[in-house]
Amino acid sequence: MSNQAHDIETAERLNRVRFARALAILTPLQRHLFYLIPLFFHSHRSDSPGYNGLVTPFGIEYYTPDEKVLEACSIFAITPPDNTSDESRAIYGVYSMGSTATFGQNPKSDIDVWVVYDPNLSHEQCLSLQHKATLLTAWFAQYDFEVNIYLVHPKQFLLSVSQDDAIASTIGCEHSGSSQHWLLLEEFYRSHICLAGKPIAWWPQSSTPKTHLFLGDVSNLPASEYFGASLWQLYKGLDKPHKALLKVMLLEAYASDYPESQLVSAQVWQRTLAGDFSAFNDAYFLLYQSIEHYLESKNDQRRLEIVRRCFYLKCGIRLTVADHPKDWRYHKLQHLVERWGWSTNLLRTLDECAHWHCGQLQWFNEQLNELMLGSYQTLLHFASVNKLSESLKISDLGLLTRKLHTYFSEDVTQITRLNWLWSESIAETDLTVVYSQQTQDYHLYRCTPESRNFMANRAVYHSPSKAKLLAWASLNGASTSTTHWYEFNGNHHQTKQLTKAARRLPAILKETGWRASKLDLCQPWYFRKLIFLINFNSDPTVSWRGQEIMVDYMNANIFSLGRQHTNMLQSLDVICQNSWGEWHCHHFDGNEAILEALAYTNPGVQRAPNEVQIDVVSCSSRLASQFEKAIRLLLQRANRLSKQAQSSSTMVYPLEVGGIKYGLFFNSKGMNYKDLSHATAFYQRLAKQRMLELPRPDLGNEPFSKIPQVIQEFAALGAIQYFLRQHEEGIDVYVLDEQNELNHYTQQGTNIDELASQVSHHHAFNKSYNDNQRFNLPQFFSLVRIDGELRALPFGVSIDESSTEF
Numbered sequence: 001m002s003n004q005a006h007d008i009e010t011a012e013r014l015n016r017v018r019f020a021r022a023l024a025i026l027t028p029l030q031r032h033l034f035y036l037i038p039l040f041f042h043s044h045r046s047d048s049p050g051y052n053g054l055v056t057p058f059g060i061e062y063y064t065p066d067e068k069v070l071e072a073c074s075i076f077a078i079t080p081p082d083n084t085s086d087e088s089r090a091i092y093g094v095y096s097m098g099s100t101a102t103f104g105q106n107p108k109s110d111i112d113v114w115v116v117y118d119p120n121l122s123h124e125q126c127l128s129l130q131h132k133a134t135l136l137t138a139w140f141a142q143y144d145f146e147v148n149i150y151l152v153h154p155k156q157f158l159l160s161v162s163q164d165d166a167i168a169s170t171i172g173c174e175h176s177g178s179s180q181h182w183l184l185l186e187e188f189y190r191s192h193i194c195l196a197g198k199p200i201a202w203w204p205q206s207s208t209p210k211t212h213l214f215l216g217d218v219s220n221l222p223a224s225e226y227f228g229a230s231l232w233q234l235y236k237g238l239d240k241p242h243k244a245l246l247k248v249m250l251l252e253a254y255a256s257d258y259p260e261s262q263l264v265s266a267q268v269w270q271r272t273l274a275g276d277f278s279a280f281n282d283a284y285f286l287l288y289q290s291i292e293h294y295l296e297s298k299n300d301q302r303r304l305e306i307v308r309r310c311f312y313l314k315c316g317i318r319l320t321v322a323d324h325p326k327d328w329r330y331h332k333l334q335h336l337v338e339r340w341g342w343s344t345n346l347l348r349t350l351d352e353c354a355h356w357h358c359g360q361l362q363w364f365n366e367q368l369n370e371l372m373l374g375s376y377q378t379l380l381h382f383a384s385v386n387k388l389s390e391s392l393k394i395s396d397l398g399l400l401t402r403k404l405h406t407y408f409s410e411d412v413t414q415i416t417r418l419n420w421l422w423s424e425s426i427a428e429t430d431l432t433v434v435y436s437q438q439t440q441d442y443h444l445y446r447c448t449p450e451s452r453n454f455m456a457n458r459a460v461y462h463s464p465s466k467a468k469l470l471a472w473a474s475l476n477g478a479s480t481s482t483t484h485w486y487e488f489n490g491n492h493h494q495t496k497q498l499t500k501a502a503r504r505l506p507a508i509l510k511e512t513g514w515r516a517s518k519l520d521l522c523q524p525w526y527f528r529k530l531i532f533l534i535n536f537n538s539d540p541t542v543s544w545r546g547q548e549i550m551v552d553y554m555n556a557n558i559f560s561l562g563r564q565h566t567n568m569l570q571s572l573d574v575i576c577q578n579s580w581g582e583w584h585c586h587h588f589d590g591n592e593a594i595l596e597a598l599a600y601t602n603p604g605v606q607r608a609p610n611e612v613q614i615d616v617v618s619c620s621s622r623l624a625s626q627f628e629k630a631i632r633l634l635l636q637r638a639n640r641l642s643k644q645a646q647s648s649s650t651m652v653y654p655l656e657v658g659g660i661k662y663g664l665f666f667n668s669k670g671m672n673y674k675d676l677s678h679a680t681a682f683y684q685r686l687a688k689q690r691m692l693e694l695p696r697p698d699l700g701n702e703p704f705s706k707i708p709q710v711i712q713e714f715a716a717l718g719a720i721q722y723f724l725r726q727h728e729e730g731i732d733v734y735v736l737d738e739q740n741e742l743n744h745y746t747q748q749g750t751n752i753d754e755l756a757s758q759v760s761h762h763h764a765f766n767k768s769y770n771d772n773q774r775f776n777l778p779q780f781f782s783l784v785r786i787d788g789e790l791r792a793l794p795f796g797v798s799i800d801e802s803s804t805e806f
Contacts, residue, residue, distance in 0.1 A: 007203055008212070014272050018193045022101035024327050032072035033145045034111070038094040038196030039069050040136055041115055043081030049139040056128040057090030057121055062211075063196040090125070092116040092154060092213055093197025097188045099314075102284035103329050104243075106316020110146035114188065116154050116197070116213060126151065157185050157216035180229035183251070186218040190265035191283040203269045218265060226255055227383035227764070228392040230376050231400045238407055241368040241419055242310040245375075249307060250287055252375045253294035255382045264290060279332045284314075303374075306367050308340055309350060313422070318351040320344070358418065358426040358478040359446055359460040365419055373408065373774075384765040394756045395522075395795055397764070398777060402521045405775035406582045411718075415468060415575075415583040418476040427480045431473060433466060433498065434459075434488040442466045444473060449486040467536050467573035468585035470498070474505040475583060481506055493542060497619040501536060508615050509575075515805040516581040522779060522794035524716035525578040526607035532597070532635075533573040534618040534627045537589065540570050541622040551626055557656055558623060558630050559594060565659030568623055572597050578604065591658040594631075595673045598638055598664065602671040606642040607716070641666040668712055708734075708783065710792045715740045720776060722759060723792055724752050725783035731755060732783070738776070756780045756795060 023031050040050050042065070044058035065073075065081060073080050098112040099105045117129060133149035140147040189202040201212040208214035230248055237244030254261040264286045271281040279285070288311045295304040317333050318324045337347065349360075356364075407417070420426065432449045435442050444461045447453035460478070463469045473479035485498045508531055535541065546562060558568045572593040574586045588596045605612050616631045618624040634655075641651040644666075651666040654676075663676045711723050715736050723734040730748035733755070737743075747755055763777045780795035 004207055004209065007206065008199070008209065010272055011199065011201075011203060014268075014277065015194050015199070017277050018101040019195075021328055022096070022105070022193060025101070025105050025107075025329075027107065029143060030145055032075050033140060033143060033147075035069045035072040036076070036078070037096075037111070037113060037147065038063060039065055039073070039081065040132075041091050041094055042196065044132075045079060045081070047079055049078070050132045050136040052128060052132050052135060055125060056132050057088075057117070057125050059089035060091045060094060060197045061089050062198060090118045090121060091197060092118065093200070094195045095188075095192045095197075095200065096195055097192040099284060100191070101193055102191060102282050103279075103288075103311075103333070104284035104314045106314065108316070110148055113147060113149045113195075114152045114192070115149060116152045116215075119154055152215075154213060154215065157181065180232050181225055182216070182218055182221050183225055183229045185216055186221065186263055186265050188215075189218060190263075190268050190286075202265070204266055218263065220259065221254070221261065221263075223255075223258060223383065223385075225392075226251055226379050228397070228400075230379040230383075231397070231404065234372055234376055234404055234408075235400050237368070237372050238403070239419070241365070241372065242313055242421065245310050245368055245372050246287060246291065246307065246314065248372055248375045248379075249291045249294075249303075252378050253290050255379055256294055258382070262290065279328055284311075285332075303371055306371055310368075312337070312350060313353060320348045320351045353422040354424050356421075356423045356426070357446060358428060358473075358476065359458060361418060361421065361423055361426055362460050363458075364421065368419075369408070376774075380765065394753070394760055394780070397760055398779065398795065399518060399521055401764075401775040401777040402580065402779070403516075405777075406516075406580045408775060409582070411584070412464070413468075413584045413586055415472050415475055415585055417583070418478075420477070426477050428473075428478050428483055430484045430486070431479060432486040432488055433469060433490075435466075440464060442469045444469050448484075449488045465573070465585055465587050467501075467533050467575065467587060470501055470505060471509070471575045471583070471585050474502065475509045479506060493539070493621060496621070497536060497539065501533060501617055501619050504617050505531070505575075508617070516579060518804050519794065520579045520581075523579075524607060524714050524719060524721070524779075525580045525582070525604065526609070527576055527578055527601065527604040527612045528608070529577040529613045529615075530601060530605075530635075531575040531615045531617060532631055533575065534569060534616065534624075534631065535571050535620045536573050537571040537587075539620050540566065540568055541620045544568065544622060548623060548626065551623065558626055560656040560659055565656070567591050567658035568620070569594055569627065574601060576601070576604070579608075591660075592673075594634070595655075595657060595662060595664075598634070599671050599673060602638060602642055602666070603669070603716070605639050606670065607713070612639070638664070638666070638671065642671065668709070669715070708790050710783070710790050711736070714781065714792050718776075720763070720778040721781065722756070722778050723781045723783050724755065726752055735778075752782065 022034065026034055038060060040048065041058060042060045042063050044056055045051060070080055072078075093116050095114045095116070096111055097114060099109050100111055115129070115133065117126065121129070130151055133151065137147055137149055189200070192200060192202070194200060198211065198213045201208045201214045204219055206214065230251055233244045233248040233251065237248070250264070254263070264283060267286050267290075268281060268283055288307070291307055292304060295301075295307065312333070315329060315333055317327075317330055319330075319334055319337060324330075418426075428446050430446070430448045432445045432447055432453075433442055434445060434454070439462075441462045441464050443459040445454060445457050445459055447457050461469060461472050463472070470479070470485075473483075479485070479502055481503055483502060485495070485502045487494045487498055490498075514528075544561075544566075550556070551558065551561070556562075560566070561568055570589060570591075570593065572588045574588070574597050575583070576586070577583050586597070586600060588594075588600075614632065614635055616628040618627040620627055637653065641653060641664075645651045645668055649667070653664045653666070655662050655664055655673075661676050662673050664671060664673050708723075711734055714721065714723070717740060718738050719736075720738060721736045723736075725732040727746075730746045731750070731752060733745050733747050735743040750758075759780075760777055781792040782795060783790060783792055785791070
């Protein structure tokens with residue numbers, strides 16, 4: 001037997017072993033569904049799932065449905081397929097990849113499927129095939145069977161495939177776009193199963209027979225790709241951090257030996273050639289083993305322990321559960337755990353992960369995030385000596401880093417989201433807030449406020465803001481409408497305030513399934529939700545002796561009430577969600593709290609294309625309804641004036657706060673306020689007319705007076721923004737930094753794409769940026785004139801994909 005024939009036979013045997021292992025882990029229903037995956041691409045009937053018209057190509061090379069497939073058809077009442085002629089076989093092959101048939105497969109694992117199609121298909125046919133794949137994903141989902149289907153051009157990894165040919169090349173929630181290329185193919189090689197069609201010639205130094213497909217050589221992975229791949233894994237880690245940690249740690253292990261990296265795909269093949277078809281010749285186990293060897297060489301036991309826990313939990317096997325199914329992995333995993341020296345208590349805790357409380361979940365989230373960011377920093381250093389991969393689109397880089405910044409930002413006002421991982425519920429019966437004089441932080445405990453309870457409990461969260469503590473618990477599901485809240489050493493009124501807010505917030509903060517779109521992430525943020533928490537920290541109404549009915553009767557100003565002109569609002573917390581998906585909590589206190597809050601929220605409301613959802617929660621012991629009514633009316637008026645304000649004029653509104661007469665000035669840049677006590681005539685005129693429109697004065701040398709109006713409208717705090725306009729003499733570059741400080745220059749000798757790439761590279765690898773800004777890469781906008789109007793268009797996002805969730 002020739003070497004080639006031996007390699008082919010060996011690879012086919014491994015494919016059969018993997019297919020059998022996949023079936024052994026699946027439930028009986030999932031097995032039947034698994035058999036149907038290739039059938040739906042081989043047959044295309046009007047009465048079958050996924051049918052979407054006559055244009056859609058179908059038929060798989062070398063495929064004939066067997067008895068198992070026909071049995072599955074019978075179970076789901078699907079008409080058996082007709083014989084497909086060789087001329088209509090438009091698909092080279094259908095393959096599963098990823099954790100399927102490995103240690104990493106568990107009952108909730110998804111199935112990733114590659115459909116390699118004939119490169120001669122037209123663009124219209126490819127789009128139709130992509131649409132069919134989407135319909136099939138939805139059909140499988142009816143049976144709680146997650147199947148993600150990707151169309152793959154057979155030369156996608158060998159040549160620079162044009163946008164028209166690479167249908168699925170754009171980045172998305174389940175597609176890495178241009179962020180990884182060869183590393184993705186290496187993962188496919190080490191884990192794939194040929195479900196139907198041409199086998200893959202994936203082994204090292206393979207010579208491709210006509211019966212096989214060759215997608216590319218992964219033996220020399222380019223160093224420039226590690227950066228984009230690490231960003232993609234961090235992005236995937238937002239949903240499944242335990243899985244992403246293993247992937248990003250493997251990248252770190254690969255990078256440590258570069259260019260002599262011991263690829264997992266090569267290890268699988270070496271073992272297979274040696275006749276090893278045991279459970280330990282498994283892509284996921286060898287992935288873990290590669291990480292273990294790397295961390296042991298560094299004597300990094302702490303990270304290795306977390307990696308082991310992630311690997312164990314990813315397998316989905318529960319060794320302490322007596323009646324747990326014992327598939328081909330069970331005894332191998334048992335052997336591993338014994339070698340690791342884990343205690344029964346630790347195993348039991350891991351096996352009960354579905355019932356972890358918020359403290360356990362918070363701790364594990366922190367460990368995963370710390371390790372992922374640590375690996376990212378190592379890979380960033382590795383990549384810094386190499387240029388960004390030429391295939392990595394700047395638009396993809398911008399989307400990934402913006403999304404990561406919304407999660408990993410260390411902004412003190414941001415409310416972190418807790419990944420539930422495997423937990424079914426983390427609602428707590430009792431929560432107690434403890435204020436530390438030493439750290440000046442509020443700490444949250446899962447117990448009632450008796451001193452003895454704190455000895456056995458660790459604070460699950462802490463923050464300098466009590467409102468942020470409450471918002472974190474409500475947003476992440478630890479606090480529900482039935483949770484009992486207490487304040488340690490607090491009086492009855494403080495506990496009552498806390499309980500009142502805690503009862504209302506969960507319903508207001510409840511998620512609707514909304515997710516930021518690509519266009520949202522490429523544009524300046526704006527507010528989607530605003531929640532105003534009134535007098536949560538301090539409540540002057542406790543000592544107020546007036547009558548609430550008289551306040552209503554006289555339509556009195558609660559911001560300047562009675563003969564003493566007392567401002568009844570002394571504490572204001574604004575909980576907000578922006579269009580990037582971030583949640584923040586800002587605290588304002590003192591006499592000018594309402595004015596400061598208006599000035600802060602106004603620009604984000606002004607930029608919003610739709611009406612912002614606004615809720616007011618009063619924690620005052622008195623005047624609660626009056627506060628909610630007054631705040632709502634003031635916000636509505638401020639929003640209306642913001643929309644009316646033009647670049648050439650300023651709208652002014654009078655408001656007396658704590659006995660001081662203020663003017664609220666609204667223009668295209670937002671709102672500010674001024675004490676007009678000494679401008680008596682002007683204030684009297686303003687109070688009489690209730691609103692004035694003032695012409696904007698000559699702004700002289702003010703930087704914003706010299707830039708296009710569209711840039712003023714796009715200015716957003718916290719974001720670095722580049723506005724680029726091509727001229728014959730060069731590129732006009734306007735830069736707004738995080739504080740909206742303006743810089744303007746003309747760049748010569750380059751084009752917009754090259755400039756955006758250079759700036760992105762600088763921000764990605766510049767060591768002068770602190771960790772808080774590690775993902776805060778600039779947003780880029782092209783200034784173009786459309787129908788006579790100068791507009792700022794987000795860089796690299798097409799209209800077709802702008803609404804896609806990301």
